Amino acid sequence: MTDRAHVSTDSLEDALLPWLPQQRWFAAKGSPIASLRVASRVDVGSRSDVQVEHLLVDVELDGGVELGGGTVQRYQVPLGFRDAAVDDLAAWRLPIQDGPFVYDGLRDPTVIALYSDAIAAADSIGPLDFRLVAGAAVDAGMSGRVLGAEQSNTSVILGEVLLLKLFRQVASGINPDIELHRVLAETDCTYVAPLRAWIETESDGELSMLGMAQDFASDSAEGWTTALTSVRDLLASDRSPEDMDSDFASEARGLGAAVAHVHADLARGLGTDERDASSTVAEILGRVEGAVAVVPELAEHLPAARDLVARAEAGGTATVQRIHGDLHLGQVLRTPSTWLLIDFEGEPAKSLEERRRMDSPLRDVAGMLRSFDYAAHHLLLGDADVTDETYARASAWAARNSSAFCDGYAEVAGYDPRDHAALLGAYELDKAVYEAVYEARNRPTWLDLPMRAVGRLAPPVRG
Ligand SMILES: Nc1ncnc2c1ncn2[C@@H]1O[C@H](COP(=O)(O)OP(=O)(O)O)[C@@H](O)[C@H]1O
Numbered sequence: 001m002t003d004r005a006h007v008s009t010d011s012l013e014d015a016l017l018p019w020l021p022q023q024r025w026f027a028a029k030g031s032p033i034a035s036l037r038v039a040s041r042v043d044v045g046s047r048s049d050v051q052v053e054h055l056l057v058d059v060e061l062d063g064g065v066e067l068g069g070g071t072v073q074r075y076q077v078p079l080g081f082r083d084a085a086v087d088d089l090a091a092w093r094l095p096i097q098d099g100p101f102v103y104d105g106l107r108d109p110t111v112i113a114l115y116s117d118a119i120a121a122a123d124s125i126g127p128l129d130f131r132l133v134a135g136a137a138v139d140a141g142m143s144g145r146v147l148g149a150e151q152s153n154t155s156v157i158l159g160e161v162l163l164l165k166l167f168r169q170v171a172s173g174i175n176p177d178i179e180l181h182r183v184l185a186e187t188d189c190t191y192v193a194p195l196r197a198w199i200e201t202e203s204d205g206e207l208s209m210l211g212m213a214q215d216f217a218s219d220s221a222e223g224w225t226t227a228l229t230s231v232r233d234l235l236a237s238d239r240s241p242e243d244m245d246s247d248f249a250s251e252a253r254g255l256g257a258a259v260a261h262v263h264a265d266l267a268r269g270l271g272t273d274e275r276d277a278s279s280t281v282a283e284i285l286g287r288v289e290g291a292v293a294v295v296p297e298l299a300e301h302l303p304a305a306r307d308l309v310a311r312a313e314a315g316g317t318a319t320v321q322r323i324h325g326d327l328h329l330g331q332v333l334r335t336p337s338t339w340l341l342i343d344f345e346g347e348p349a350k351s352l353e354e355r356r357r358m359d360s361p362l363r364d365v366a367g368m369l370r371s372f373d374y375a376a377h378h379l380l381l382g383d384a385d386v387t388d389e390t391y392a393r394a395s396a397w398a399a400r401n402s403s404a405f406c407d408g409y410a411e412v413a414g415y416d417p418r419d420h421a422a423l424l425g426a427y428e429l430d431k432a433v434y435e436a437v438y439e440a441r442n443r444p445t446w447l448d449l450p451m452r453a454v455g456r457l458a459p460p461v462r463g
């Protein structure tokens with residue numbers, strides 16, 4: 001069998017340098033890498049003809065980029081080592097000449113099985129600790145397959161019963177996704193997929209969380225896909241949203257209720273606080289002003305943004321608590337019986353400390369309202385023949401579902417988010433501006449979508 005130890009750390013580093021930026025989950029695409037260092041190399045074991053190593057890789061970026069956690073990013077890279085190349089894994093191969101076939105281990109069911117068994121046994125392998133949630137049992141011998149969708153992290157389905165998510169970018173400290181899922185397990189929250197296990201490691205006295213396993217909702221559909229079906233039907237017909245079989249309003253109402261239940265459980269588990277609205281709105285304004293450097297068209301919206309934020313500030317104090325932090329239709333799953341919220345990591349561009357801070361639940365409500373706006377109008381992007389009437393029909397879908405969502409939220413929360421119109425509007429603006437930056441960098445053809453929302457929330461003052 002291959003001797004993985006014959007692959008020196010130097011040659012791994014040389015191979016990772018061109019390979020890492022090509023991976024979908026590499027967060028600093030386009031930023032030059034100043035240096036790359038393998039910070040740790042753990043022998044996870046071997047199975048049939050594969051040897052497995054767990055790598056933590058530090059990438060130092062050439063300054064000037066806004067990155068959560070500074071300009072050094074740490075990545076988790078499990079590697080498989082084989083004597084012979086395997087066609088199905090060739091796309092994930094590291095460019096190492098004259099050595100074994102080395103590749104992204106999370107693409108290989110044999111490697112995944114090793115991790116799965118370590119979870120089942122609540123094992124410790126060198127500095128890697130596989131932890132089971134109290135009372136949870138995980139079967140050994142489950143086979144795994146990587147989830148099709150490529151995201152910021154890599155998710156693997158184990159035995160069709162568990163979803164194991166390995167974080168690709170690793171930060172020191174408590175990961176909010178694991179932290180909040182643990183709290184929601186204690187409150188018996190039924191609006192999340194129960195957490196069963198997690199993986200952590202400690203180096204130099206610092207804890208880092210590497211992954212988590214929760215129940216796999218095999219029969220679920222993403223909220224974004226479900227919502228788009230409804231919009232597509234509406235735009236293809238001349239009926240009003242309420243007359244459509246695929247009307248989404250009762251779904252939106254149920255989703256609002258689910259989000260309110262999760263907020264109530266997070267408040268129960270981790271408490272609430274009162275915060276002066278001025279500190280919240282100062283942050284929002286700072287972000288809007290900062291975004292002009294990336295999207296110069298935002299400049300003409302600044303005066304109205306300042307007015308909106310000042311009105312929100314006049315609202316006095318705001319109740320804050322732990323929230324989801326990056327809620328949108330891609331972060332909710334519809335099962336046959338309920339809505340589930342997933343991915344409590346918060347906005348990827350923020351530092352771990354910022355993501356774990358208490359914030360107003362209105363931020364999550366605003367995220368979902370923005371998502372209804374996205375779902376309603378995204379099918380019209382790039383279509384030069386869109387009539388005002390079609391656009392208005394799409395907007396009516398967004399308005400109807402935003403309203404249903406708030407109704408459902410109010411029923412459970414005991415207050416209506418719309419009663420805090422100025423602060424809610426400030427959060428919507430904050431999200432729309434974040435989206436404008438995100439789209440300018442990642443999907444420029446989508447930029448018009450958040451910019452229209454910015455225009456509605458903070459109309460340009462002309463003349
Ligand atoms: N518990 C689950 N059951 C079924 N599918 C899930 C579950 N959790 C996540 N998913 C699917 O995996 C995808 C990625 O999950 P997510 O937690 O958002 O990862 P990332 O942090 O990489 O964005 C989601 O869009 C969803 O389709």
Ligand SMILES: O=P(O)(O)O[C@H]1O[C@H](CO)[C@@H](O[C@H]2O[C@H](CO)[C@@H](O)[C@H](O)[C@H]2O)[C@H](O)[C@H]1O
Nearest residue numbers: 152224326328329330348367370371374435438
């Ligand atoms: O993938 P993440 O959950 O980290 O979120 C990032 O990417 C999202 C796009 O996939 C982006 O969301 C925006 O587009 C969605 C449709 O593709 C829409 O539902 C969201 O409302 C809209 O914000 C998200 O902002 C970004 O953080």
